[in-house]
Structure formats: structure tokens, C-alpha cells
Amino acid sequence: xxxxxxxxxxxxxxxxxxxxxxxxxxxxxxxxxxxxxxxxxxxxxxxxxxxxxxxxxxxxxxxxxxxxxxxxxxxxxxxxxxxxxxxxxxxxxxxxxxxxxxxxxxxxxxxxxxxxxxxxxxxxxxxxxxxxxxxxxxxxxxx
Amino acid sequence: xxxxxxxxxxxxxxxxxxxxxxxxxxxxxxxxxxxxxxxxxxxxxxxxxxxxxxxxxxxxxxxxxxxxxxxxxxxxxxxxxxxxxxxxxxxxxxxxxxxxxxxxxxxxxxx
Numbered sequence: 627x628x629x630x631x632x633x634x635x636x637x638x639x640x641x642x643x644x645x646x647x648x649x650x651x652x653x654x655x656x657x658x659x660x661x662x663x664x665x666x667x668x669x670x671x672x673x674x675x676x677x678x679x680x681x682x683x684x685x686x687x688x689x690x691x692x693x694x695x696x697x698x699x700x701x702x703x704x705x706x707x708x709x710x711x712x713x714x715x716x717x718x719x720x721x722x723x724x725x726x727x728x729x730x731x732x733x734x735x736x737x738x739x740x741x742x743x744x745x746x747x748x749x750x751x752x753x754x755x756x757x758x759x760x761x762x763x764x765x766x767x768x769x
Numbered sequence: 770x771x772x773x774x775x776x777x778x779x780x781x782x783x784x785x786x787x788x789x790x791x792x793x794x795x796x797x798x799x800x801x802x803x804x805x806x807x808x809x810x811x812x813x814x815x816x817x818x819x820x821x822x823x824x825x826x827x828x829x830x831x832x833x834x835x836x837x838x839x840x841x842x843x844x845x846x847x848x849x850x851x852x853x854x855x856x857x858x859x860x861x862x863x864x865x866x867x868x869x870x871x872x873x874x875x876x877x878x879x880x
Binding site for chain 2: 641642644645648663666669670673674677680681722723730731732733735736738739742
């Protein structure tokens, strides 16, 4: 299936880009005219994935985070990727309440939130190469 | 993001104005802990009436403040929580330890 629109964005792994990334994603999907709740779901999921790239992927060193969005008639596919340290055990990382950084008051709910707000979340990661989180959502309001 | 504090008796009300994410979490953590340490604070209320966004970084911040007030034998509650934030409260189990109340008065009564 061919997307009807597509965009790519690259930005530094600075925490003030978390809000930048989610606002861009929200603005991009808005052209499909989903509901405000659906847009809020996208913003939250993007925020989680970008925060993970910054905190865990780059561990607060500076690198580029990439966002790639594809729009279809009534759905969106969003990939957030980094070239950071990668995730050793993806299954463990996706467990609710698991965090590798409890000292930073991380809740360990990032992937759970992404899974709950999107329809499907895929994680591809390689140690010292980076991580790509692919998220899919169909806008039920547009079906 | 802005953070405002007010008190009602010995209850500290923390209002988060704007977006609570990883970027703004550190400010909330630092400012809230400073206020909590003032000897007059017994209980905490988080007011989300002006919070426009919160993700899982917010859970960590709220949980951390709850632990601090719990050490002082205090309690915590959340008020004016919108649907999006309520969902995050529910899925993380946060609502089991920090009850969501309709408004500040009912939260104070409950505590």
C-alpha cells in the first residue's frame, strides 16, 4: 500500500525537542482530520519513543533522533529511531514497570503507554547500533 | 511549563501549568521537593486543571513526590484530571495509591 503523504524529520537528542517532535507529528496527522483524542494518543506515543531515544539510546549524549511518518487513508505509521546504544533485552524493556534507570525516577511505563495508545508497536534494536520503534494506528473515526 | 504552589491548611496544592514530560520533570521535581520540605506541609494535592499534556515521565515525578510525602506520613491526591491523564494514571497503577478526586475540597475531605 502506497502512503498518501510522508515526512521525515531529524533533530538533536535534546529534551526540549520532545515537545517539538510530538507537535510536528500531531500537525502532520491532523491533515487526515482525526479526533482530538486520537491526536492526543499520537502525541503521547511519540513523546514516549523520543524520550526513550534521548534517555536510553543516547544516555544524554548528543546524537540525532529521526522521525519518519507515513500517512494512509485512515491510518498512520510512525518510526522513531536513534543510533544510540541499543536495547539488549527488548522483551524485558517492554515489560510494564521495568526500567533500567530507577534512579532517575523513570516509571518504566513508556512502552506500555505506546502499546496502549497505538494499535501496534514494533521494536528493532541492535547493541551499539541503535533502536527503531515503529508504531501503527488506524483512526477509527475515519473508517 | 510552569508550576504554582498554594496551601490550604497543611495541604500543599501543586498546579502544573502546561506540559509535563521528561524535559519539564526536573523542574517539577526540584521545586516541589523544596516546597514539601517546608515543615508546614502534611498532605499533597496535584492539580491538573491547567495541564495540557502528560506522558509516562509524569508518572515518575508524581510517584517520587508521593514517596517523599509518605515518608513524612502524609497522603497525596490528584484533582481535575482529564481523560488522557486519567488513562495514564490507571494503566500505571498510580490511581491506586494517589486517588483521583473531583476537586480540591473533596480531596482534602478524603485525606
